[in-house]
Amino acid sequence: MSKDYDEYDTLIIGAGIAGIEAALTLGDSGRNVLLVEESPTVGGKMAQLSKVFPTLDCSACIATPKMASVVYHPNVTLLSYSSIDEVIKQDEADFRAKITMKPKYVEWDDCTGCSLCEMACPVIVSDEYQYHMRGRKAVYIAFDIAVPKKSVVDIENCIFCGACEKACPTSAINFLQKAVTKKVRVKSVLLTTGFELFDATLKPDFGYGQSKNIITAMQMDRLLAPTRPYNTVQRPSDGKEPGKIAYLYCVGSRDKTVGNELCSQICCMYSIKQSQLILGALPLADVFSFYIDIRAQGKGFEEFYQQAKDMGAFFIKGRIMYVDEEENGDVLVKYEDIDDGGKIKEEAFDLVVLAVGLWPSIAGIANVFKNVQLETDEIGWVECPLCNPVETNVPGIFAAGCVTGPKDIPDTIVEANAAVSQCLAYIETHNGE
Numbered sequence: 001m002s003k004d005y006d007e008y009d010t011l012i013i014g015a016g017i018a019g020i021e022a023a024l025t026l027g028d029s030g031r032n033v034l035l036v037e038e039s040p041t042v043g044g045k046m047a048q049l050s051k052v053f054p055t056l057d058c059s060a061c062i063a064t065p066k067m068a069s070v071v072y073h074p075n076v077t078l079l080s081y082s083s084i085d086e087v088i089k090q091d092e093a094d095f096r097a098k099i100t101m102k103p104k105y106v107e108w109d110d111c112t113g114c115s116l117c118e119m120a121c122p123v124i125v126s127d128e129y130q131y132h133m134r135g136r137k138a139v140y141i142a143f144d145i146a147v148p149k150k151s152v153v154d155i156e157n158c159i160f161c162g163a164c165e166k167a168c169p170t171s172a173i174n175f176l177q178k179a180v181t182k183k184v185r186v187k188s189v190l191l192t193t194g195f196e197l198f199d200a201t202l203k204p205d206f207g208y209g210q211s212k213n214i215i216t217a218m219q220m221d222r223l224l225a226p227t228r229p230y231n232t233v234q235r236p237s238d239g240k241e242p243g244k245i246a247y248l249y250c251v252g253s254r255d256k257t258v259g260n261e262l263c264s265q266i267c268c269m270y271s272i273k274q275s276q277l278i279l280g281a282l283p284l285a286d287v288f289s290f291y292i293d294i295r296a297q298g299k300g301f302e303e304f305y306q307q308a309k310d311m312g313a314f315f316i317k318g319r320i321m322y323v324d325e326e327e328n329g330d331v332l333v334k335y336e337d338i339d340d341g342g343k344i345k346e347e348a349f350d351l352v353v354l355a356v357g358l359w360p361s362i363a364g365i366a367n368v369f370k371n372v373q374l375e376t377d378e379i380g381w382v383e384c385p386l387c388n389p390v391e392t393n394v395p396g397i398f399a400a401g402c403v404t405g406p407k408d409i410p411d412t413i414v415e416a417n418a419a420v421s422q423c424l425a426y427i428e429t430h431n432g433e
Helices: 016-026 042-046 057-070 117-118 162-169 217-224 268-281 300-313 362-366 409-430
Strands: 006-013 033-036 076-079 080-089 094-101 125-126 135-137 178-193 196-197 214-216 244-251 286-291 314-317 319-327 331-337 345-349 351-356 359-360 398-400
Touching: 006 016, 016 033, 016 042, 016 057, 016 076, 016 409, 033 080, 042 057, 042 162, 042 217, 057 076, 080 178, 117 135, 117 162, 135 268, 178 409, 196 351, 214 217, 217 244, 217 351, 244 268, 244 345, 244 398, 268 345, 300 359, 314 409, 331 351
Parallel strands: 006 033, 006 178, 033 076, 178 398, 214 351, 244 286, 244 351, 286 314
Antiparallel strands: 080 094, 094 178, 125 135, 196 359, 319 331, 331 345
């Protein structure tokens, strides 16, 4: 074997909760794991959530210990802020991958995470972690509970003023860093790249991007989280505390016009979760949910739904006809009220929240497999047989979590461990172990 290749048992692509869970389980079993993540930190979408349904446990309290464990696990090698260039299947249990480690312009071995460089930086840009509701600096730590908690320079927005270099007590800033290519040989590959949120601008009738007081549910989750952008729940246009909030369900789901007829499974429940959290944070607020059907099929989900009703949340069955902004910034919603004989009604709200669905994120990563082709369904989720929901059409390549379709966090974790068992069985079978 060429010395150009570093060897691992399994390559895991994506360090969200599925990738973290799989890496920890494989590492605990004695296997050497390479975990590759495109962002500077691990944790994925779960690290951005406020609480989880139906228990309302703190999402960060669940995720952060796992994030730290995977970064410091002796059998797990993490390459964050890195991208997969290509994966070639040479033979059974023999995959060759080329990975680019992007320049961070900070020597992470020297960075202490003190944020002095961030405080000194004069450049402010939109913060992706807070879904563009506040700014961040051009040199920054991804978020407060980031793991690893290291700074990265956003070189596209950097003005090279040198303020961060002067402020860094360990001289960790290095603008001469270059991208580094790493070649690896692995015995199996596990895809855990998760999902993308539906782009609400593709449904212009719902007004997203046209009114500041129409936000997505993920933005609302950030407003409710302990690491939120503001000190309270407020609407973006004027900082007013909303007294009347509307949730519009199934935005980007169960919709032929956008090419997705499937239910995204979690939108009802995360909206119900947020309704309860809002009623706790803003006791005088009224929260209305406009839905097609309530999908509460999991353990404790129906009770959670009934609990929201008991707390005072209103649920209205009916389709939304259009959404419009009034002069004072309020949002007018025209809707059909099925429970009232299908009458067409209009009502104004301080804030409208769009419960956007889940969309596949496999398109980019699927192209890195050069001599094999992963099968996906008509929407773009990785295709797996019903009898083995983590097995792809390519032997040795497995998939877990939302890369195969929408699912909640417990199902994602279960599927990650199922994929681990498949990886281990495949390795042992093809290596005579």
